Amino acid sequence: MAKAKPYYAPGSLSAAHYDAVTAADARLAGDVDIYAALAPAGGSILELGAGSGRLTCGLALRGFDVTGVDIAPAMLAQAEMRRAALPEDAAARCRLVRGDMTALKLGRTFDLVICPFFTLAHIPAGAAWRNAFASMAWHLAPSGLAAVHLPRREIMAMPGPSRPELPVLDVPVETGRRLRLYVRERSFRDDLGKLEQVLEYEVVDAAGRVVARSPERLTYWMADPAPFAEVAGLTADRSPVPLGGVGDIWVFRRG
Ligand SMILES: C[S@@+](CC[C@H](N)C(=O)[O-])C[C@H]1O[C@@H](n2cnc3c(N)ncnc32)[C@H](O)[C@@H]1O
Structure with missing residues (x-):
């Protein structure tokens, strides 16, 4: 992404x-x-x-x-x-x-x-x-x-969700709004102990409209x-x- x-x-x-x-x-x-x-x-x-x-x-x-x-x-x-x-x-x-x-x-x-x-x-x-x-x-x-x-390490090496279109988190944040979090990409390099993920944040209003969206890269090393x-x-x-x-x-x- x-x-x-x-x-x-x-x-x-x-x-x-x-x-x-x-x-x-x-x-x-x-x-x-x-x-x-x-x-x-x-x-x-x-x-x-x-x-x-x-x-x-x-x-x-x-x-x-x-x-x-x-x-x-x-x-x-x-x-x-x-x-x-x-x-x-x-x-x-x-x-x-x-x-x-x-x-x-x-x-x-x-x-x-x-x-x-x-x-x-x-x-x-x-x-x-x-x-x-x-x-x-x-x-x-x-x-x-x-x-x-x-x-x-064994948790980092696990594959991403089988249904990436579904949020891994969906919680209320501000009046009437919800925060949804999706795992868009996830890959682990065993030789480097490196996990790379793209997590997409999405804020939706009470009517279900997306008011903010941001894909963000999170890398872990173990x-x-x-x-x-x-x-x-x-x-x-x-x-x-x-x-x-x-x-x-x-x-x-x-x-
Ligand atoms: C997962 S958060 C943990 C925050 C807090 N310790 C907690 O437990 O809720 C990781 C934090 O480490 C900070 N961080 C990453 N690399 C850093 C560095 N080289 N020096 C200082 N802070 C760093 C990030 O900016 C981020 O705020």
Whole structure:
């Protein structure tokens, strides 16, 4: 499909409707509890790929001091709105920063670094992963933990829906409108661990007229994260924690 925007680009529907899509995604249920349990009460957390602030703000509401970093201005704009709606004390514990997790130097350390909901899978599993793990290690206090949520390779290798004309998601968004999401293309390169998808977002009004449509390209990369972590001086802290049947949260400790 020609002219697919990159995911989370300015003006993309993936950014505008990120919260509607994740709220409907039961496979993420409980992730905030898993991350909260990895940090000491009131401790500091760095989120790499903070997106719309779903977890950054959720963790600040639980009393943590949270810094969320994201590369996409369209996502950070949403996170800023979410932060502005927090109670004053939680908003004061929540900092949002535009930055690239593969080249990040905030000049301080954290008790926990998280890289949730397949954020690491958005970048190629080579030098970019090495640099992202270096960022994690650089920002971790001694004995601090890094938690990285990655998709399962066998799930990424699955074919797309047998009926691509049917939406994989159809939820209400604004008064009378619905968001529909279609998988238009999906292909997996096993040799590269690379999944390429074109997802089409469609907004329809109460009369069923399409008022917005946007095909968007989402690429995921998957590899074993343990060797990358090891190079950065991080060691496996426990077995990966399964989440939602499609991914695992890998937990590493700074030595
Ligand atoms: C699937 S969203 C996850 C958002 C949020 N962590 C959550 O769990 O809802 C992935 C996010 O990673 C961000 N991202 C991708 N590459 C990045 C990079 N190199 N540095 C920082 N953020 C990045 C994207 O802009 C996007 O907001």
